[in-house]
Amino acid sequence: MTRAYVSCDMASVALGADDIADALAAAGCEVIRTGARGLFAIEPLVEIETTDGARIAFGPVEPEDVPAILDGTHPNRIGDLATMPFFAKQQRFTFARCGITDPLSMADYTAHDGWKGLAAARALAPQAVVDAVKASGLRGRGGAGFPTGIKWQTVLDATAPEKFIVCNADEGDSGTFADRMLMEGDPYCLLEGMAIAGHAVGASHGYIYVRSEYPFAIRALNAAIERAAPILAPLTVEVRVGAGAYVCGEETALLESIEGKRGQVRAKPPLPAIQGLFGQPTVINNVLSLAAVPFILAEGPERYAEVGFGRSRGTMPVQLAGNVKNGGLFEIGFGITLGELVNAIGGGTESGRPVRAVQVGGPLGAYFPPSMFDTPFDYEAFAAAGGLIGHAGITVFDDSVDMAAMARFAMEFCAIESCGKCTPCRIGSTRGVETIDRIKGAAKREQALEAMPQMRNAKVKHRSVDEEIGVLRDLCETMKFGSLCALGGFTPYPVLSALDHFPEDFGGAPALPQAAE
Ligand SMILES: Cc1cc2nc3c(=O)[nH]c(=O)nc-3n(C[C@H](O)[C@H](O)[C@H](O)COP(=O)(O)O)c2cc1C
Numbered sequence: 001m002t003r004a005y006v007s008c009d010m011a012s013v014a015l016g017a018d019d020i021a022d023a024l025a026a027a028g029c030e031v032i033r034t035g036a037r038g039l040f041a042i043e044p045l046v047e048i049e050t051t052d053g054a055r056i057a058f059g060p061v062e063p064e065d066v067p068a069i070l071d072g073t074h075p076n077r078i079g080d081l082a083t084m085p086f087f088a089k090q091q092r093f094t095f096a097r098c099g100i101t102d103p104l105s106m107a108d109y110t111a112h113d114g115w116k117g118l119a120a121a122r123a124l125a126p127q128a129v130v131d132a133v134k135a136s137g138l139r140g141r142g143g144a145g146f147p148t149g150i151k152w153q154t155v156l157d158a159t160a161p162e163k164f165i166v167c168n169a170d171e172g173d174s175g176t177f178a179d180r181m182l183m184e185g186d187p188y189c190l191l192e193g194m195a196i197a198g199h200a201v202g203a204s205h206g207y208i209y210v211r212s213e214y215p216f217a218i219r220a221l222n223a224a225i226e227r228a229a230p231i232l233a234p235l236t237v238e239v240r241v242g243a244g245a246y247v248c249g250e251e252t253a254l255l256e257s258i259e260g261k262r263g264q265v266r267a268k269p270p271l272p273a274i275q276g277l278f279g280q281p282t283v284i285n286n287v288l289s290l291a292a293v294p295f296i297l298a299e300g301p302e303r304y305a306e307v308g309f310g311r312s313r314g315t316m317p318v319q320l321a322g323n324v325k326n327g328g329l330f331e332i333g334f335g336i337t338l339g340e341l342v343n344a345i346g347g348g349t350e351s352g353r354p355v356r357a358v359q360v361g362g363p364l365g366a367y368f369p370p371s372m373f374d375t376p377f378d379y380e381a382f383a384a385a386g387g388l389i390g391h392a393g394i395t396v397f398d399d400s401v402d403m404a405a406m407a408r409f410a411m412e413f414c415a416i417e418s419c420g421k422c423t424p425c426r427i428g429s430t431r432g433v434e435t436i437d438r439i440k441g442a443a444k445r446e447q448a449l450e451a452m453p454q455m456r457n458a459k460v461k462h463r464s465v466d467e468e469i470g471v472l473r474d475l476c477e478t479m480k481f482g483s484l485c486a487l488g489g490f491t492p493y494p495v496l497s498a499l500d501h502f503p504e505d506f507g508g509a510p511a512l513p514q515a516a517e
């Protein structure tokens with residue numbers, strides 16, 4: 001019987017993978033559902049197994065293409081995916097199995113090096129596991145880039161009746177989907193990482209906090225937890241479903257939410273590592289941080305650390321999204337330039353128009369113009385360029401984008417998603433929207449002033465665009481340095497980068513590097 005592989009990932013299914021799988025089964029094939037390979041331009045994708053175990057890929061395909069796929073004549077025959085540049089250039093440490101194995105098959109997972117990291121960890125004392133994670137140089141993939149080993153050390157050193165492992169799978173950043181892809185395509189990898197963390201710090205219970213918009217991931221995780229329970233023991237794991245508030249991805253708001261409270265940010269200190277979930281020492285890590293750990297323990301921290309750039313060690317699963325030709329997941333060692341990612345890997349815009357800007361790191365990330373495309377993908381280099389890597393989502397925009405509208409969107413997003421606890425974020429974001437509206441002449445200034453009774457006797461004086469931009473910059477400074485968490489503190493990044501690199505969209509003269517292009 002011919003064996004065919006079709007992804008069951010939510011994005012592949014949205015593109016029609018279920019229909020292809022049904023058509024292949026109706027044609028007499030044995031259909032194995034896998035995770036996604038990660039290049040959505042070729043989905044729905046079918047891989048046919050040859051007699052020697054190799055796989056021949058076809059994509060994108062339609063259900064009526066099945067006969068041509070099976071006789072090998074379909075024009076969208078790709079052949080061996082490993083030789084396709086998009087895949088050949090990757091260094092898949094974390095996503096090695098995704099798209100290859102049946103996500104819920106324990107036999108597949110074990111056959112593809114699964115549980116090796118956990119076995120290696122359990123042969124070591126907890127301190128040695130923490131030392132290995134420190135030596136790997138792994139930094140948190142959720143956004144802040146904090147060294148994972150140091151976080152684990154704090155929890156290991158804490159004395160408490162109970163400790164917890166919390167996996168942050170809220171994945172709220174625009175243009176990101178790596179957590180979802182991993183949870184759907186290789187859920188045991190995450191569970192293995194959590195079990196290693198549990199052994200390292202002495203925790204016996206774990207939570208995975210997933211957003212409700214990820215029903216496939218929730219289903220896959222619940223099934224995987226049930227099947228892997230004997231291997232995970234003494235760690236028990238449960239899934240908690242969030243309601244989709246962006247701020248619930250912030251670690252302390254997330255802990256509040258798991259505790260059944262409103263998702264509002266807690267002041268730090270105390271750090272969650274000292275007093276986290278239910279007041280107990282808690283490791284809270286992103287999906288990708290935890291899923292990187294099995295490789296580190298199985299292959300050794302040196303193997304992980306030998307890849308990378310500066311203080312950014314290992315690989316990063318970069319997500320290419322927005323107006324980009326080759327949207328998808330590309331795992332690569334740090335150090336590749338932004339331009340290579342957008343143009344060489346991403347293939348430029350889907351619209352075919354010139355790239356004007358890319359936003360890196362979700363809704364709180366800065367906009368980069370093409371003149372900055374030589375920036376290496378590295379935490380420090382991005383910080384020095386006024387940006388952040390965040391969860392490594394890259395959203396591409398062509399030359400039809402209005403950057404003042406994007407700056408307004410950043411402030412509006414913050415106003416909607418603010419938890420309301422601190423003034424710079426709660427009020428500043430709303431004032432930010434109003435200021436950008438005034439800059440763009442979208443609001444009637446006189447009305448806004450005259451509506452305030454205390455301003456009755458004030459002379460109504462219009463601010464010039466330059467003065468309004470000064471107000472906006474002041475507001476950004478206040479939000480940056482006065483906000484309690486990074487939602488208010490980082491919203492200025494997209495706003496200021498739009499102002500700095502695209503002043504012409506705010507009524508100013510073009511920025512110099514762009515004008516020179
Ligand atoms: C507003 C806001 C939203 C966040 N959303 C997420 C998220 O969706 N997923 C995530 O892993 N981290 C998110 N973070 C970062 C977390 O607070 C925290 O740094 C992370 O879970 C720590 O894990 P790591 O060290 O493995 O990155 C967010 C932070 C802020 C301020």
Ligand code: SF4
Pocket residue numbers: 247265417418419420421422423425426483484485486487488489
């Ligand atoms: S910055 Fe915003 S989201 Fe963060 S604590 Fe303050 S009000 Fe809440």
